[in-house]
Amino acid sequence: xxxxxxxxxxxxxxxxxxxxxxxxxxxxxxxxxxxxxxxxxxxxxxxxxxxxxxxxxxxxxxxxxxxxxxxxxxxxxxxxxxxxxxxxxxxxxxxxxxxxxxxxxxxxxxxxxxxxxxxxxxxxxxxxxxxxxxxxxxxxxxxxxxxxxxxxxxxxxxxxxxxxxxxxxxxxxxxxxxxxxxxxxxxxxxxxxxxxxxxxxxxxxxxxxxxxxxxxxxxxxxxxxxxxxxxxxxxxxxxxxxxxxxxxxxxxxxxxxxxxxxxxxxxxxxxxxxxxxxxxxxxxxxxxxxxxxxxxxxxxxxxxxxxxxxxxxxxxxxxxxxxxxxxxxxxxxxxxxxxxxxxxxxxxxxxxxxxxxxxxxxxxxxxxxxxxxxxxxxxxxxxxxxxxxxxxxxxxxxxxxxxxxxxxxxxxxxxxxxxxxxxxxxxxxxxxxxxxxxxxxxxxxxxxxxxxxxxxxxxxxxxxxxxxxxxxxxxxxxxxxxxxxxxxxxxxxxxxxxxxxxxxxxxxxxxxxxxxxxxxxxxxxxxxxxxxxxxxxxxxxxxxxxxxxxxxxxxxxxxxxxxxxxxxxxxxxxxxxxxxxxxxxxxxxxxxxxxxxxxxxxxxxxxxx
RNA sequence: GCCGACAUAGCUCAGCGGUAGAGCAGCUGUUUCGUAAACAGCAGGUCCUCGGUUCAAAUCCGAGUGUCGGCUCCA
Numbered sequence: 277x278x279x280x281x282x283x284x285x286x287x288x289x290x291x292x293x294x295x296x297x298x299x300x301x302x303x304x305x306x307x308x309x310x311x312x313x314x315x316x317x318x319x320x321x322x323x324x325x326x327x328x329x330x331x332x333x334x335x336x337x338x339x340x341x342x343x344x345x346x347x348x349x350x351x352x353x354x355x356x357x358x359x360x361x362x363x364x365x366x367x368x369x370x371x372x373x374x375x376x377x378x379x380x381x382x383x384x385x386x387x388x389x390x391x392x393x394x395x396x397x398x399x400x401x402x403x404x405x406x407x408x409x410x411x412x413x414x415x416x417x418x419x420x421x422x423x424x425x426x427x428x429x430x431x432x433x434x435x436x437x438x439x440x441x442x443x444x445x446x447x448x449x450x451x452x453x454x455x456x457x458x459x460x461x462x463x464x465x466x467x468x469x470x471x472x473x474x475x476x477x478x479x480x481x482x483x484x485x486x487x488x489x490x491x492x493x494x495x496x497x498x499x500x501x502x503x504x505x506x507x508x509x510x511x512x513x514x515x516x517x518x519x520x521x522x523x524x525x526x527x528x529x530x531x532x533x534x535x536x537x538x539x540x541x542x543x544x545x546x547x548x549x550x551x552x553x554x555x556x557x558x559x560x561x562x563x564x565x566x567x568x569x570x571x572x573x574x575x576x577x578x579x580x581x582x583x584x585x586x587x588x589x590x591x592x593x594x595x596x597x598x599x600x601x602x603x604x605x606x607x608x609x610x611x612x613x614x615x616x617x618x619x620x621x622x623x624x625x626x627x628x629x630x631x632x633x634x635x636x637x638x639x640x641x642x643x644x645x646x647x648x649x650x651x652x653x654x655x656x657x658x659x660x661x662x663x664x665x666x667x668x669x670x671x672x673x674x675x676x677x678x679x680x681x682x683x684x685x686x687x688x689x690x691x692x693x694x695x696x697x698x699x700x701x702x703x704x705x706x707x708x709x710x711x712x713x714x715x716x717x718x719x720x721x722x723x724x725x726x727x728x729x730x731x732x733x734x735x736x737x738x739x740x741x742x743x744x745x746x747x748x749x750x751x752x753x754x755x756x757x758x759x760x761x762x763x764x765x766x767x768x769x770x771x772x773x774x775x776x777x778x779x780x781x782x783x784x785x786x787x788x789x790x791x792x793x794x795x796x797x798x799x800x801x802x803x804x805x806x807x808x809x810x811x812x813x814x815x816x817x818x819x820x821x822x823x824x825x826x827x828x829x830x831x832x833x834x835x836x837x838x839x840x841x842x843x844x845x846x847x848x849x850x851x852x853x854x855x856x857x858x859x860x861x862x863x864x865x866x867x868x869x870x871x872x873x874x875x876x877x878x879x880x881x882x883x884x885x
Numbered sequence: 886g887c888c889g890a891c892a893u894a895g896c897u898c899a900g901c902g903g904u905a906g907a908g909c910a911g912c913u914g915u916u917u918c919g920u921a922a923a924c925a926g927c928a929g930g931u932c933c934u935c936g937g938u939u940c941a942a943a944u945c946c947g948a949g950u951g952u953c954g955g956c957u958c959c960a
Binding site for chain 2: 351352353354446447448449450451452455456457461462463464466492496497503504505508556559560562563578579581610612613614615616617618619622706707708730735758792793794795796797798822823824825826827828829830831832833834840842844845846854856860862
């Protein structure tokens with residue numbers, strides 16, 4: 277973008293007072309967003325051309341592209357997308373200028389009404405209502421026109437349609453008008469547009485790459501887990517997937533033991549009276565699987581927290597006992613809506629590396645700092661860089677505001693003292709607790725929310741009437757911290773599978789080495805080497821099939837096994853091995869014991885490869 | 886839950902009114918091999934389920950289930 281264009285953009289950016297930012301082009305700050313938003317206009321032009329009666333919803337710029345919502349007489353097909361795209365290319369080739377016009381709201385509404393654009397009428401009504409509510413005069417609206425197309429819009433846009441870069445329509449999906457499931461469902465067409473062909477190609481390549489390393493595909497290819505319609509939304513873990521699971525669990529148990537956590541285990545099937553006390557029966561009922569026995573109503577637990585209080589309250593607690601740190605790899609069930617289930621990342625049954633820590637107020641800050649160290653430690657095992665977000669008190673919150681203020685102050689101190697770089701997300705806490713959410717960016721630049729640390733002053737302490745006895749013999753209220761580091765193990769495994777494209781670091785790889793005898797006469801030695809390595813705790817397999825060595829290497833590569841160890845006459849003779857890494861590097865021959873010791877040390881170091 | 890698409894061998898997919906196919910994997914045999922695919926043969930299917938249209942349905946229609954892309958939801 278040159279200087280002239282930038283100047284024009286600023287002119288075009290003249291704000292419309294009272295505009296409904298959430299519906300018009302909120303967030304169109306990046307220069308490429310003007311191009312993306314312009315592409316949305318051109319798409320709407322094309323759709324109106326092909327479907328003259330189409331009604332328009334909204335069409336903003338989004339990350340990587342744009343969309344526009346349409347109300348159409350019939351569902352769009354892939355052929356329609358091609359036709360729309362072709363029509364868009366004509367408009368781009370014609371280089372129609374984008375012209376901004378100001379129109380009195382009443383005139384705009386009359387025009388929209390006359391054109392049958394009911395959704396636009398609604399937006400205009402809202403603009404007016406908002407201004408009235410604010411005691412402001414009725415605003416003037418801005419429209420952007422190009423060719424025969426005109427749309428209510430704050431802008432900015434590019435100079436003319438010819439400035440729109442290489443684009444591609446991607447998909448069509450249903451979307452509720454204004455995101456409200458009680459309102460009509462429109463057809464949302466997604467597209468992507470970039471400044472250069474290279475960027476478009478790169479984006480499309482990344483999409484294809486993401487699809488290739490989709491954990492659902494890798495789960496089949498690596499024989500880790502599967503799904504079945506006998507239990508939708510719940511994974512069946514195969515032996516190799518279960519090994520990953522156990523490895524992650526063992527690592528977390530070790531970390532937790534060092535930090536003074538004690539593991540508990542509580543029932544999955546729980547009487548409704550517990551959920552009534554915790555508030556879940558009212559607030560979370562639709563997500564709970566409920567069942568009845570002998571006239572009593574039960575639920576499969578969707579969370580571990582309420583039951584941890586049963587253990588806490590099993591005896592009187594002294595101030596000397598705190599902090600009490602209960603960890604639990606609890607198996608949870610949540611009745612997610614069928615349409616939202618997705619692989620390992622959205623499931624109905626999962627296990628969290630959950631913990632509930634009960635502290636005195638004066639211990640809170642130090643405990644949070646220690647938890648932040650836990651997060652950094654655990655993520656360093658995968659080479660992941662955690663990013664922190666501090667979510668504060670929402671408008672709808674339980675408990676004494678003074679307590680909230682104190683808790684937030686302590687969280688802030690802990691965050692600052694830990695040297696963490698963090699953003700504040702105002703009013704994004706839960707109704708019972710301010711929290712620290714932890715995010716990572718994976719190898720494809722996608723953001724994932726992983727761990728969470730919630731400081732609960734209300735739900736567990738108040739509703740379950742928790743107490744400890746202080747120095748003066750008086751009962752005091754503890755604070756409960758809810759904490760998960762992997763979050764859901766299912767989800768975490770799905771994410772690291774995609775992050776590493778299935779080539780998990782040595783320490784978590786379900787098979788760490790495959791021993792490949794060249795001929796049958798090397799089979800016995802292969803078994804001996806496997807025994808040497810297994811004695812060091814390494815997960816080793818022998819490929820004793822009658823295939824050729826080259827093919828065995830190929831299969832091991834496909835299984836992303838970190839080390840392949842070919843055994844032939846040379847190696848068997850002097851009991852050495854020359855491992856090949858999955859990166860294709862041939863390492864020098866060493867004696868079996870030395871190799872086993874080296875790999876075992878490498879695995880126990882728990883580092884990304 | 887809602888909108889749309891999809892469901893064929895263990896896996897990846899072709900076939901789209903007229904006898905169910907390929908590659909890989911599996912099994913058997915031959916081969917005993919030096920760092921990403923040896924050769925041959927065999928076997929493998931309620932074409933997701935139920936119902937309808939038709940002389941005839943994997944194929945067309947309807948319902949259900951599951952999955953995928955979104956929307957909604959996500960303590």
